[in-house]
Amino acid sequence: MSQINKIIFLIILFISLLLSVCVSIVSGPIDISLNQIFQIFIKNFGLGNYQVNEQNLHIYETVLLNIRLPRAILALLVGMSLGISGAMLQGLFRNPLVDPGFIGISSGAALGAMCIIMFANFFFTNLNKIWLPYLLPIFAMLGSIMTTLLVYKMATSERKTNIMTMLLSGIAVNAFVGSVIGLFVIKSTDLQLRTFTFWTLGGLDNANWEVVGISSVLICIPILLTFFLKDKLDILMLGDAEAAYLGLKVEKLKKTIIITASFMVGVSVSFCGMIGFIGLVTPHLVRLCIGPNHKYLLIGSGLLGSLLLLIADSIARLIIAPAQIPISIVTSLIGAPFFIYLILEQKRRYKIA
Amino acid sequence: MPDNTLIKFDNVSYKIDDFSINEDISFFISPKDLISIIGPNGSGKTTLLRLISGELRPTSGGIFFKGKNIINWDPMDLACERSMLSQLNNLSFPFKVYDVIQMGRFPVKQKSYLDIDIEKKIMEEILGCFDLKELINKNYLVLSGGEKQRVQLARTFIQIWTLDSFNDKLIILDEPTSFLDIYYQLKLYKLIKKLNNKGLAFIMVLHDINHAFLYSKKVMMMENARLKYFGDVKKIINEKNIKDIFKVKLSEFINKYKYEEVL
Numbered sequence: 001m002s003q004i005n006k007i008i009f010l011i012i013l014f015i016s017l018l019l020s021v022c023v024s025i026v027s028g029p030i031d032i033s034l035n036q037i038f039q040i041f042i043k044n045f046g047l048g049n050y051q052v053n054e055q056n057l058h059i060y061e062t063v064l065l066n067i068r069l070p071r072a073i074l075a076l077l078v079g080m081s082l083g084i085s086g087a088m089l090q091g092l093f094r095n096p097l098v099d100p101g102f103i104g105i106s107s108g109a110a111l112g113a114m115c116i117i118m119f120a121n122f123f124f125t126n127l128n129k130i131w132l133p134y135l136l137p138i139f140a141m142l143g144s145i146m147t148t149l150l151v152y153k154m155a156t157s158e159r160k161t162n163i164m165t166m167l168l169s170g171i172a173v174n175a176f177v178g179s180v181i182g183l184f185v186i187k188s189t190d191l192q193l194r195t196f197t198f199w200t201l202g203g204l205d206n207a208n209w210e211v212v213g214i215s216s217v218l219i220c221i222p223i224l225l226t227f228f229l230k231d232k233l234d235i236l237m238l239g240d241a242e243a244a245y246l247g248l249k250v251e252k253l254k255k256t257i258i259i260t261a262s263f264m265v266g267v268s269v270s271f272c273g274m275i276g277f278i279g280l281v282t283p284h285l286v287r288l289c290i291g292p293n294h295k296y297l298l299i300g301s302g303l304l305g306s307l308l309l310l311i312a313d314s315i316a317r318l319i320i321a322p323a324q325i326p327i328s329i330v331t332s333l334i335g336a337p338f339f340i341y342l343i344l345e346q347k348r349r350y351k352i353a
Numbered sequence: 354m355p356d357n358t359l360i361k362f363d364n365v366s367y368k369i370d371d372f373s374i375n376e377d378i379s380f381f382i383s384p385k386d387l388i389s390i391i392g393p394n395g396s397g398k399t400t401l402l403r404l405i406s407g408e409l410r411p412t413s414g415g416i417f418f419k420g421k422n423i424i425n426w427d428p429m430d431l432a433c434e435r436s437m438l439s440q441l442n443n444l445s446f447p448f449k450v451y452d453v454i455q456m457g458r459f460p461v462k463q464k465s466y467l468d469i470d471i472e473k474k475i476m477e478e479i480l481g482c483f484d485l486k487e488l489i490n491k492n493y494l495v496l497s498g499g500e501k502q503r504v505q506l507a508r509t510f511i512q513i514w515t516l517d518s519f520n521d522k523l524i525i526l527d528e529p530t531s532f533l534d535i536y537y538q539l540k541l542y543k544l545i546k547k548l549n550n551k552g553l554a555f556i557m558v559l560h561d562i563n564h565a566f567l568y569s570k571k572v573m574m575m576e577n578a579r580l581k582y583f584g585d586v587k588k589i590i591n592e593k594n595i596k597d598i599f600k601v602k603l604s605e606f607i608n609k610y611k612y613e614e615v616l
Contacts, residue, residue: 244408247432247460292446
């Protein structure tokens with residue numbers, strides 16, 4: 001595929017993303033027409049002297065600006081971080097079937113979340129209640145950073161990180177953390193268990209402007225960083241030794257990739273719980289369409305990750321509206337069969353090649 | 354010792370735990386040398402190349418590239434001066450041949466502003482050298498073993514390619530002819546000779562003693578982690594040394610196959 005086609009693909013992706021944002025904020029249990037949205041935006045952003053004369057506009061305004069818009073933006077941010085980190089980690093492991101969860105990011109976050117759900121009332125009784133909503137993301141974040149570092153340390157000896165060992169120790173740490181969570185589950189009350197289960201299934205219901213503000217800073221900074229890595233990621237595909245012959249500081253590069261990717265995913269998981277398969281499937285799809293060059297792959301994965309998560313969130317919101325289903329149910333229901341298809345497809349391809 | 358050594362090994366040893374892979378190796382290589390390393394399996398040839406390339410750090414002793422300890426070289430500067438081809442190349446993503454070759458220009462791109470016309474010309478020269486013009490838009494993964502090897506060779510050569518002088522640059526090749534048919538083997542050796550005349554130094558591990566004899570100026574013979582013999586081809590490759598290192602009687606082979614006639 002030529003350069004121009006790749007750029008056209010990215011532009012199409014971007015336009016469909018914009019369209020799906022519009023569809024997503026228009027649709028919901030409360031109907032808001034495009035005309036009303038137009039009026040709300042004009043009223044709030046003071047564009048011209050357009051006459052606003054609609055009853056109940058303030059209700060729509062609240063629904064649109066304080067519920068649906070931040071939720072859509074959060075979906076964009078989280079989807080982008082999952083897609084890009086998936087692409088980076090698949091590049092790092094030189095394996096297109098790697099998911100950010102493999103190196104302990106999600107399970108660590110789950111452990112952190114479980115700890116705070118279990119012990120919040122025990123440790124923080126005197127704490128101002130305002131702090132409680134922030135404790136869960138902070139602990140989830142800490143948990144994900146700690147497990148990822150642990151996995152990284154286990155795979156590193158004599159300043160060299162063995163990627164295969166990292167994958168294996170990731171599996172071991174995930175299993176270990178899973179059983180620790182299991183122990184907590186035995187001791188948990190029904191309410192705690194319910195809270196935890198829903199957290200693990202993920203969801204964007206926490207979205208408000210504050211969350212959007214915090215996560216946009218925390219997600220966008222590492223994303224900007226990754227675009228400096230695009231050429232280096234390509235070269236890393238050749239192998240560790242080859243990358244070193246081409247002048248890269250390979251161990252430093254690996255560390256940078258692991259830190260930025262796990263930080264992005266850590267932030268996403270902390271605010272939205274575990275969302276499966278987006279990080280796995282997105283880069284794979286983009287690679288099928290425009291090839292493995294990270295220059296385009298990273299942007300494409302970011303855009304497609306946002307798009308997929310936005311669609312999944314819309315389905316999760318609308319399918320049994322006004323109630324919602326956790327988003328991971330949607331992503332996994334669609335993602336898991338697709339993943340199996342990818343594995344079979346890859347098997348078929350390697351037979352030819 | 355001449356002043357202008359390209360590489361100097363000073364009592365270099367490389368160990369994993371207590372197991373010596375290279376032991377107490379000292380030598381120096383001048384610019385414009387064309388050296389092949391031969392020796393039995395497991396004698397430490399590849400490790401020696403990886404030490405020369407700067408990828409591995411010696412357990413003891415010092416390696417000097419152009420008079421400066423290789424540890425103190427900035428990796429990117431070093432990459433503009435020497436390139437290396439490994440034995441195994443396992444690229445598992447469907448990059449285009451063109452992209453794989455272009456990755457070789459990465460160090461030069463990092464270090465200097467590139468003229469597009471010059472880059473185009475360099476790419477054309479490289480594609481001509483390895484007959485890759487038709488493959489350029491193909492997916493690397495669907496290529497045959499020999500084609501992949503030619504692409505990797507092209508990537509290695511383009512890394513330090515210039516349009517004028519190759520002085521003081523070095524290419525390290527680990528079994529460059531593997532997977533190549535006889536036509537491309539000969540073509541590669543001709544290219545190596547031609548570039549060597551332009552001032553480019555080569556160090557390569559070869560399996561075929563005949564090739565080492567025909568296409569290099571100096572030979573290193575390794576045995577049991579040590580550098581046993583090093584010197585001019587004509588002096589080093591003889592029946593006694595080969596019997597000493599490989600435990601093989603050369604005369605039997607020559608009588609049987611008459612290699613030189615074949616070549």
